[in-house]
Amino acid sequence: MASRAPEAALIDLAHDLPPGDVQHAAYQLYAAAPYLQAGGVVLAVVDPGVGGGRRALAVRGQKLWYVAPDNGLLSLVFELDPPTLAWELDPEAYSQGPISATFHGRDVFAPAAALLAAGFPASGLGEEVDPASLVRSGPGISFSTAGEVLTFDRFGNAITNLKPQEVPEAVHVVGRHLPFVRTFSDVPPGEALAYLGSAGLVEIAVNGGSIQEDLRLLPGAAVSLQLAEEEPPSLVSD
Amino acid sequence: MASRAPEAALIDLAHDLPPGDVQHAAYQLYAAAPYLQAGGVVLAVVDPGVGGGRRALAVRGQKLWYVAPDNGLLSLVFELDPPTLAWELDPEAYSQGPISATFHGRDVFAPAAALLAAGFPASGLGEEVDPASLVRSGPGISFSTAGEVLTFDRFGNAITNLKPQEVPEAVHVVGRHLPFVRTFSDVPPGEALAYLGSAGLVEIAVNGGSIQEDLRLLPGAAVSLQLAEEEPPSLVSD
Amino acid sequence: MASRAPEAALIDLAHDLPPGDVQHAAYQLYAAAPYLQAGGVVLAVVDPGVGGGRRALAVRGQKLWYVAPDNGLLSLVFELDPPTLAWELDPEAYSQGPISATFHGRDVFAPAAALLAAGFPASGLGEEVDPASLVRSGPGISFSTAGEVLTFDRFGNAITNLKPQEVPEAVHVVGRHLPFVRTFSDVPPGEALAYLGSAGLVEIAVNGGSIQEDLRLLPGAAVSLQLAEEEPPSLVSD
Numbered sequence: 081m082a083s084r085a086p087e088a089a090l091i092d093l094a095h096d097l098p099p100g101d102v103q104h105a106a107y108q109l110y111a112a113a114p115y116l117q118a119g120g121v122v123l124a125v126v127d128p129g130v131g132g133g134r135r136a137l138a139v140r141g142q143k144l145w146y147v148a149p150d151n152g153l154l155s156l157v158f159e160l161d162p163p164t165l166a167w168e169l170d171p172e173a174y175s176q177g178p179i180s181a182t183f184h185g186r187d188v189f190a191p192a193a194a195l196l197a198a199g200f201p202a203s204g205l206g207e208e209v210d211p212a213s214l215v216r217s218g219p220g221i222s223f224s225t226a227g228e229v230l231t232f233d234r235f236g237n238a239i240t241n242l243k244p245q246e247v248p249e250a251v252h253v254v255g256r257h258l259p260f261v262r263t264f265s266d267v268p269p270g271e272a273l274a275y276l277g278s279a280g281l282v283e284i285a286v287n288g289g290s291i292q293e294d295l296r297l298l299p300g301a302a303v304s305l306q307l308a309e310e311e312p313p314s315l316v317s318d
Numbered sequence: 319m320a321s322r323a324p325e326a327a328l329i330d331l332a333h334d335l336p337p338g339d340v341q342h343a344a345y346q347l348y349a350a351a352p353y354l355q356a357g358g359v360v361l362a363v364v365d366p367g368v369g370g371g372r373r374a375l376a377v378r379g380q381k382l383w384y385v386a387p388d389n390g391l392l393s394l395v396f397e398l399d400p401p402t403l404a405w406e407l408d409p410e411a412y413s414q415g416p417i418s419a420t421f422h423g424r425d426v427f428a429p430a431a432a433l434l435a436a437g438f439p440a441s442g443l444g445e446e447v448d449p450a451s452l453v454r455s456g457p458g459i460s461f462s463t464a465g466e467v468l469t470f471d472r473f474g475n476a477i478t479n480l481k482p483q484e485v486p487e488a489v490h491v492v493g494r495h496l497p498f499v500r501t502f503s504d505v506p507p508g509e510a511l512a513y514l515g516s517a518g519l520v521e522i523a524v525n526g527g528s529i530q531e532d533l534r535l536l537p538g539a540a541v542s543l544q545l546a547e548e549e550p551p552s553l554v555s556d
Numbered sequence: 557m558a559s560r561a562p563e564a565a566l567i568d569l570a571h572d573l574p575p576g577d578v579q580h581a582a583y584q585l586y587a588a589a590p591y592l593q594a595g596g597v598v599l600a601v602v603d604p605g606v607g608g609g610r611r612a613l614a615v616r617g618q619k620l621w622y623v624a625p626d627n628g629l630l631s632l633v634f635e636l637d638p639p640t641l642a643w644e645l646d647p648e649a650y651s652q653g654p655i656s657a658t659f660h661g662r663d664v665f666a667p668a669a670a671l672l673a674a675g676f677p678a679s680g681l682g683e684e685v686d687p688a689s690l691v692r693s694g695p696g697i698s699f700s701t702a703g704e705v706l707t708f709d710r711f712g713n714a715i716t717n718l719k720p721q722e723v724p725e726a727v728h729v730v731g732r733h734l735p736f737v738r739t740f741s742d743v744p745p746g747e748a749l750a751y752l753g754s755a756g757l758v759e760i761a762v763n764g765g766s767i768q769e770d771l772r773l774l775p776g777a778a779v780s781l782q783l784a785e786e787e788p789p790s791l792v793s794d
Contacts, residue, residue: 082565083593091320096334096572099711100764114415115424117321128764131739177590181739183754186591235337263369263419278421288338288366327558334572352653353662355559473575501607501657516659526576526604 084194093122100128102153103218103299104231107239110156111279116144122157123193124148131181136169136188137214138202145202147193149184152217159221163211170206221281225305229253229297230281236290240303242282248305250274251284254295257306258284322432331360338366340391341456341537342469345477348394349517354382360395361431362386369419374407374426375452376440383440385431387422390455397459401449408444459519463543467491467535468519474528478541480520486543488512489522492533495544496522560670569598576604578629579694579775580707583715586632586697587755592620598633599669600624607657612645612664613690614678621678623669625660628693635697639687646682697757701781705729705773706757712766716779718758724781726750727760730771733782734760 081090093112097105105126116122127134127149135150141161147169148154154163171179171188174195179187192205219228219241227242238253251258251274258274259267260282267273269288272295277283282305285291319328331350335343343364354360365372365387373388379399385407386392392401409417409426412433417425430443457466457479465480476491489496489512496512497505498520505511507526510533515521520543523529557566569588573581581602592598603610603625611626617637623645624630630639647655647664650671655663668681695704695717703718714729724736727750734750735743736758743749745764748771753759758781761767 082567086565089320092330092568129741132741180752180754182751182759186754265367265370275420276418278418278424283420329558330568503605503608513658514656516656516662521658 081190081194081197084191085198088121088194088197097126100126101231102126102128102151106153106156106218107231107279109154110160113144113157113160118143119145121145121147121193121197123189124153125185125189126153127151127184130184134215135209136171136184136192137209138167138169138192138196138205139163139211139214140165140202145196147189147196149189150215152215154214155216155218156221158214158216163214165202166209166211166214167202167206168209174200174205219300225307227282227303227305229299229301229303231299232292232297235285236292237277237283237285238291238297238301239277239279240282240284242303242305243280244276244282244305246307247276248274248282249308250306251282252304252306253284254297254301256295260305264288319428319432319435322429323436326359326432326435335364338364339469340364340366340389344391344394344456345469345517347392348398351382351395351398356381357383359383359385359431359435361427362391363423363427364391365389365422368422372453373447374409374422374430375447376405376407376430376434376443377401377449377452378403378440383434385427385434387427388453390453392452393454393456394459396452396454401452403440404447404449404452405440405444406447412438412443457538463545465520465541465543467522467537467539467541469537470530470535473523474530475515475521475523476529476535476539477515477517478520478522480541480543481518482514482520482543484545485514486512486520487546488544489520490542490544491522492535492539494533498543502526557666557670557673560667561674564597564670564673573602576602577707578602578604578627582629582632582694583707583755585630586636589620589633589636594619595621597621597623597669597673599665600629601661601665602629603627603660606660610691611685612647612660612668613685614643614645614668614672614681615639615687615690616641616678621672623665623672625665626691628691630690631692631694632697634690634692639690641678642685642687642690643678643682644685650676650681695776701783703758703779703781705760705775705777705779707775708768708773711761712768713753713759713761714767714773714777715753715755716758716760718779718781719756720752720758720781722783723752724750724758725784726782727758728780728782729760730773730777732771736781740764 094108122144137150139146141163143161146154169192175191221243222241223243227240229238230241231239248260250260258272260274264287267287272286274284286294332346360382375388377384381399384392407430413429459481460479461481465478467476468479469477486498488498496510498512502525505525510524512522524532570584598620613626615622617639619637622630645668651667697719698717699719703716705714706717708714726736727734734748736750740763743763748762750760762770
């Protein structure tokens, strides 16, 4: 990329994501996008289907450009920054070296991102495709009171897909009833809590611990919000 | 930061520190500070009390600027670079976006560091506070023969707070008596040793292994130096 | 390095390699070298013998410069980019600070790499030595059908030293017989496969899993290619 776009400023958003975990990376993009400068090019590669049938894409969002496999990695960020135009990458059209079957991050995606960052037109990277055809996968953002665990951060805090419209009183997960507070130190060390995370989504955690380990949570675990006017369900243990 | 201080050179000192381990990060700052250019701005965020009562700070040291939570993270580096002026960050005064309760690295500290790096005056970041009021925590550097384990590096070598005034003969830790040598290869593979580490502090290690695992050491374990003129204590095994 | 070579573009090739694993790092250099710009300076430090007798080197390859310990770390990359000139680093000649016995990455190698990148002549870094005297260790690249496992990537895929001259039909390893295919998705999830990796070497893997864990492979495990014209050996289980 330094060869093809020597003027571009490269920002390493993350390099150590869990291998093959498309949904985790989709969340990271969703969380980062509001802080990136409009017109920037986002290179995102978590690509367990590398070399198989999935398409490789360049996408023009309303705010940012994206270069990524068409495997759902962009599903969440598209809720903030909808795709307006898309191209299926044809590396034969722009790559200068051999194209391996297993490392498209290096051979397909990074060269395309560098060319876009250097001002090369997307039409030179491949055929235009319908943005409506792009793969959407995983849970979307939920604006209701029912949702699920999207993924975990490196502290073991669980990030849900719930974007609340009002401040809830509590959060229910796997039979537990967690107080909704502002931050970790609002509960004693070792206690579980729920709070509004830094991406605007509800998160659940243990102060000074890992709720992922303590409750043996997995992505997809059902989570629900208890709003102020509701009675707490009578059968929930604590 | 790239938006607020586009001219600043960003150097990533460390991004993978043990979660919530303030003392480990305090050591890393102590070790790095002598190699940073005077006048630079150090952004340091290990912040288990995020969103609680701890203050957020900008500090003018004699050599460097620091932007960090007031939780002891700067305790060790202040022994090399004492604080001369300090300000309590008021993100309402300078932040341009919403301020989450759990990610002050992004919403409070990074914007302040970027503004300082861009030449913005610290007085615009918040109220001045007394440098003597800043939190100091954890063991300081010991210039005597008695000290303790501060933390571990990623190889499992233990770093102590002992800064010897002369070359010791041996080091005592948890009933063990380790020869003080120049470097790893001065003892056979698998053997324990003590040596002067790269930050000028005594370290203890196993050549090709992990003393952290082998001796099940924890931070705070007592460590003492045996100087040349002393007799070795008679009851120490090994 | 930012002080000594402020104009140089720094590219972080890898910062999280397995501690002390010279052969793993040797492979990473071999894989990266074709993508680096000619004339660039490669700083490579995996240095379990730090402070002992091994030499510290600056090497002029045909394409790139290298600054590294003389412990075999450059063995594989020299097969692509042979050394033409070499110097034994004498940090007393160019370093501006104290030289620790255990952190030559900071005190010996990085300053030398920065000086080379800034245009300082290699002759000012130490005495010239014979390139034929440089340590070569570990298996070289094999152009035949018999080889071994070099190392593993972070997904648990095994990289061998086999650079095939024709497309094989299958790969044998520890009594297993793996189909040679183009990419992961050419076998069902959970199945083992062999393929041409992104560095041009044969790799073996499990689609969606870790062959390192599944077969408890270690570096050095024997691997052989079965070419198209051969009969498969009759006693190989699958």
